[in-house]
Amino acid sequence: MSRAEAIQQFNDALKRGKKYYSACMAKGVSPFPPVLDDILDTSSATETVKIGLVDIPADRIIGTLTGGRKTAFAGNFMPLLDMNTEFGNKWVNLCEAHLSEGGITDPITCFEYLGNFYVQEGNKRVSVLKSYDAPSIPGLVTRIIPPLSEDKDVQIYYEFLKFYKVSRTYLVTFSQLGSYAKLQAALGFEPDQEWTEDDRREFSNDFRRFSIIFQELNTEKLPLTAGDALLSYVQVHPFAEMRKQSSDEIRQDLSALWPDIRLLAQGEPISVSTEPEEKEKGLLNRILGAPRLHAAFIYDYDPQKSAWAAAHMQGQKYLEEKLGASIQVSDYLCLDGGADETMEKAIQAGANVIFATSPTLIDACRLVASKHKNVAVFNCSLSMPYAGVRSYYCRIYEGKFITGAIAGAMTRDDRIGYVANYPIMGVTAAVDAFALGARLTNPRAKVYLKWSCLPGNPILEFKNDGITVISNRDEAGSSSGLSWDLGTYMIHPGGKLQSLGSPRWNWGKYYEKTMQSLLNGGVESLRDSRHAINDWWGISTGVVNVEIDEELPAGMKQLADILKKGIISETIDPFLTVITDQQGNTVSDGAHRFTPEELMRADWLCDNIEGAIPSFDELLPQSQKLVRLLGIYRESIPPKAEEPSV
DSSP states (O other): OHHHHHHHHHHHHHHHHHHHHHHHHHHTSOOSOOBHHHHOOGGGOSEEEEEEEEEEEGGGEEEESSSTTGGGBOTTSOBOSOTTSHHHHHHHHHHHHHHSSSOOOSOEEEEEETTEEEEEEOHHHHHHHHHTTOSEEEEEEEEEEOOOOSOHHHHHHHHHHHHHHHHOOOOOOOSSTTHHHHHHHHTTOOTTOOOOHHHHHHHHHHHHHHHHHHHHHOTTOOSOOHHHHHHHHHHHSOHHHHTTSOHHHHHHHHHHTHHHHHHHHTTOOEEEEOSOOOOOOOHHHHHHOOOOEEEEEEESSOTTTOHHHHHHHHHHHHHHHHHTTTEEEEEEEOOTTOHHHHHHHHHHTTOOEEEEOSGGGHHHHHHHHHHOTTSEEEEEOSSOOOTTEEEEEEOHHHHHHHHHHHHHHHOSSSEEEEEEOOSBTTHHHHHHHHHHHHHHHOTTOEEEEEETTSSSOHHHHHHHTTOOEEEOSOBOSOOSSOOTTSSEEEEOTTSOEEEEEEEEEOHHHHHHHHHHHHHHHOGGGGOOSSSEEEEEEOGGGTSEEEEEOTTSOHHHHHHHHHHHHHHHHTSOOTTOSEEEBTTSOEEEESSSOOOHHHHHTOOOOBTTEESOOOOGGGSOHHHHHHHHHHBTTGGGSOOOOOSOOO
16 A cells, blocks of 8 residues: 555656646756755865754755766656656655655765755655655765855855854755844843753744744745844833733734734835825815824823923823813823733723834834724834834934034033933934034034943043033923023033023924824824834924023024024935044045934944943943844844843
């Protein structure tokens, strides 16, 4: 009976092979397995390492070492020669052995190069086992390691080599740098923590299940690996949660997150909106009236204790004053670890607009947005590559340019101190804009940069150094009058402080304009499931303002007004000038405007700045979480191990 079954299996495999062959010929591509000897110049390899017996994922066995027998197989390793050949007879014999009680026991011999395997001995064994869709095939493996280069695939491979030392698995692949370290962290492992057999077995079960679901859903043939999709998935549904999910639940949740997976395949493009979208009322809205909107403000910090949260609470109250008759507004303070539950509570109470006021709420926003397609979800952050969640922030650098110009004119000794908060998106642009403003009014001005996210007391250090004009943290929101120790100020003899000016974050303007657009266009009008959209508004929208001290000389107030009007009319651009960085490189020729993305991610400092951008390891521990999310170098930050999930 097994002989007849083996013959039938061969005939089925032959059909699969010929179908594959015909499809490749129609596309004009090779129908045969690739040959390593044709790919690799062995003289360029750095080393060859025998790594012994490996349980090789079958889909990673893609070719042969030499071209001698390659025409016997299609590229999917299914046979191309007929049953009445010696090849066909041997194939059937192997298949019969596979169906016997002992099965095929001898491992194949192969070479591994850049994560793929090329068979030296055992091509027919591979063919038989692949015909049964075997998930893995045992093999004695020799690894060929290419020299390290600028090639992205080679760099990812070197990251894999480090990962393999601790995991001993070839199961998962990635297309993005840094992914292997992120996986190690997502599993709750330290960077050098070795996996146990139980770890490998559990991950293999989890990943194979996820991979099958990913392949089923990937009807668009997105150029991603299942590993790429998995990392995106566990940001929202951590491994500890995923392991408890049924396959149907994973399929449902992965489908809901598919817009983010699609963006990942496109290189995570982000559309930046620098002005409000002025939407006219649609026909249905004009006939039936505007939809009833309920905006829920979600706070990660207590507004009574956090200036950041208090500024957003101020914006919430402004919104209620302006549009309270046509909308409903509520607010919620997150409990520890319960951001998504808090948002769900708001939605159950009728909220169809979510304003999450902190970047740290982004993962909860992604989860809620994926589950509730009829809810508009906003997160106060910058450069977040997720569809369905609209992020928003302020171009505070415009205000910094104005206060920098005042500081440059007011300094007595050409020295100005500047306290920056975090090396995150947009902050470096603000530092540079301030320095360019100071240079505008005082070509000799030097800006001395210190960071509040580092150990020490920057203000005290400036005072000890005799610096009398200081730009400290900005005013968080609108108020009456300026705080003496915030914004930019001057220290007079005897220690008296004179406020010069401060940018302000008027979040209420953002909330008012955004809600008005939603009233006109409907909840879905500002939600885009195919793009990541970031609102980055400036002075012209009213979201950023600069408050100038009334005691300043008239000329300074006039200068501030001229600069503000120029920025609003776009006749003045702080960065439209020749700019040289600290290393002497020309970063702007003065003829071309920076794009919003270039300014968000600016990682250079003007040559009239003394100081440096701190590395991640230098930051105070409480500052590292935000920098992981929004840091200008976030892609290069080593991932932090999550809570153990195995």
